[in-house]
Structures are given as C-alpha cells and as structure tokens.
Amino acid sequence: MKYIMIEERINVFSCNINKKIGLDVEILSDEATIADYCNAMDNFILNNEFSRLRSSTNECEGCDICCKERIPLTIIDVKRLKMRLDDNLSMEDFLRRYTYVIVNSNIVDITLVIGENGRCMFLNEQLKKCCYYVDRPFVCRTYVCAEISARANKLRNYILNSGEDELMFLWQDLYEKGICIVHETLDFSFEPNKYVRNAWTGAESYEDIVLKDILPTSLWQKLRKGDSIV
Ligand code: SF4
Numbered sequence: 001m002k003y004i005m006i007e008e009r010i011n012v013f014s015c016n017i018n019k020k021i022g023l024d025v026e027i028l029s030d031e032a033t034i035a036d037y038c039n040a041m042d043n044f045i046l047n048n049e050f051s052r053l054r055s056s057t058n059e060c061e062g063c064d065i066c067c068k069e070r071i072p073l074t075i076i077d078v079k080r081l082k083m084r085l086d087d088n089l090s091m092e093d094f095l096r097r098y099t100y101v102i103v104n105s106n107i108v109d110i111t112l113v114i115g116e117n118g119r120c121m122f123l124n125e126q127l128k129k130c131c132y133y134v135d136r137p138f139v140c141r142t143y144v145c146a147e148i149s150a151r152a153n154k155l156r157n158y159i160l161n162s163g164e165d166e167l168m169f170l171w172q173d174l175y176e177k178g179i180c181i182v183h184e185t186l187d188f189s190f191e192p193n194k195y196v197r198n199a200w201t202g203a204e205s206y207e208d209i210v211l212k213d214i215l216p217t218s219l220w221q222k223l224r225k226g227d228s229i230v
C-alpha cells in the first residue's frame with residue numbers, strides 16, 4: 001500500500017484494488033467533518049495518479065462523462081448553490097428553478113435540473129468544465145471513476161443518502177406549509193413522515209457536520225481504526 005497524500009483529519013490514499021490503482025479512505029480524527037472528506041478527495045483527485053476507468057486519457061481534465069448523469073443533491077449542496085447563484089431567491093424558488101423533483105409515494109427525489117441538451121446545466125460544454133466548480137455538489141466533488149474500497153464507498157454513499165434525506169425533510173416542511181414543489185409524479189400518495197433530527201439539521205456548511213455524529217458505529221469503526229481495505 002502506498003500513501004501519497006495525508007490530510008490532517010482524513011487520509012485518502014491509493015491502493016491496489018482488482019489489479020488497478022484505486023483509492024481508500026481513513027479517518028484520522030474524531031473531529032473530522034464532511035468538509036475534510038471533500039477537501040481530501042479534491043486533493044487526491046487533482047494531485048495523484050490512479051486508474052480512471054472511464055477516460056481513455058486517464059485524466060479528468062477535458063472529460064465530461066460524469067457531468068451527463070443524475071446529480072442527487074444534499075441539503076448543504078442546495079444552500080451552497082443558492083448562495084452562489086442568487087442568495088435573494090427563496091428556497092421555494094430555488095427548488096423550482098434549479099432542481100427537478102420527482103414524487104413517488106413517500107419517496108421524494110431531488111436532483112440538479114438537467115439542461116435542454118440532457119447535460120448538467122452547469123457544464124460549459126465547449127471547455128468541458130464546471131461553471132461552479134468550487135460549489136459543485138457533494139456527489140461531484142467525491143466521485144472519481146476509479147476502483148474504490150468497500151468502506152470508502154460506504155462512507156460516500158452514507159453521507160450522500162443522509163444529506164438527500166435532510167433535503168427531502170426541507171421539501172416536506174414546505175409541503176406542510178402548503179408549498180408543493182413537484183416536477184414529475186409517479187404516484188402522489190405522499191404522507192409526511194415524522195423524522196429524527198440529526199447533525200445535518202440546521203447545519204449551514206459541510207464544516208458544521210462531524211462525521212462521527214452521522215455515521216453508524218460499525219462504519220465509523222471500520223474507517224477510524226484502519227481495518228482491511230476491501
Ligand atoms: S471522474 Fe468523471 S471527469 Fe474524471 S475521468 Fe472519470 S468520467 Fe471523466
């Protein structure tokens with residue numbers, strides 16, 4: 001195993017998985033936040049060699065393949081993008097304009113709206129670059145088309161799913177006030193759910209969310225203790 005980048009609280013490092021150079025993650029501090037994870041992933045992707053599985057040039061520069069896919073959003077993604085695009089917009093108007101909401105019974109799927117060309121509306125197609133790179137959603141910041149260890153994959157998925165849930169709860173709060181934002185309906189038998197508040201609630205940035213507060217104990221122990229990588 002070769003360590004090639006160390007952050008203060010999160011270590012993202014290269015390792016061999018399925019005979020390719022992939023990545024793994026370790027949490028080095030109980031204080032580590034989602035922002036630490038995003039920054040460590042940013043640095044790893046920008047500064048290190050690894051096998052990209054979807055790019056013939058093995059570089060992200062000039063590649064936009066993953067900008068043509070579904071982009072699920074977390075509550076913090078929405079807050080960051082709203083601040084960047086137009087902080088005077090109400091949350092209701094932001095969701096109507098920049099997201100796509102599908103309701104299927106009690107599942108509310110909120111994604112970044114797709115442009116008319118079927119690609120992310122923030123993609124500069126000529127340059128093949130993100131127009132809002134610094135504030136791009138969590139799913140964009142933490143994706144790379146490389147082999148990834150099981151625990152690193154679970155970490156990313158857990159953060160994403162819990163952040164999507166918190167955005168769904170915000171949608172639900174609006175719904176209960178009579179504001180119903182829906183772009184597509186598969187089955188509108190939506191019933192508001194009672195939910196337990198967690199570390200996402202009230203957070204304004206990824207710096208505010210400590211990983212230890214949101215991860216299940218079993219996953220936390222795998223990542224914090226540096227157990228086997230795949
Ligand atoms: S991570 Fe996305 S941009 Fe980078 S090489 Fe893979 S598909 Fe292309």
Ligand code: SF4
Binds near residue numbers: 066120121124131132
């Ligand atoms: S937000 Fe940026 S990085 Fe994410 S899919 Fe859109 S163009 Fe690509």
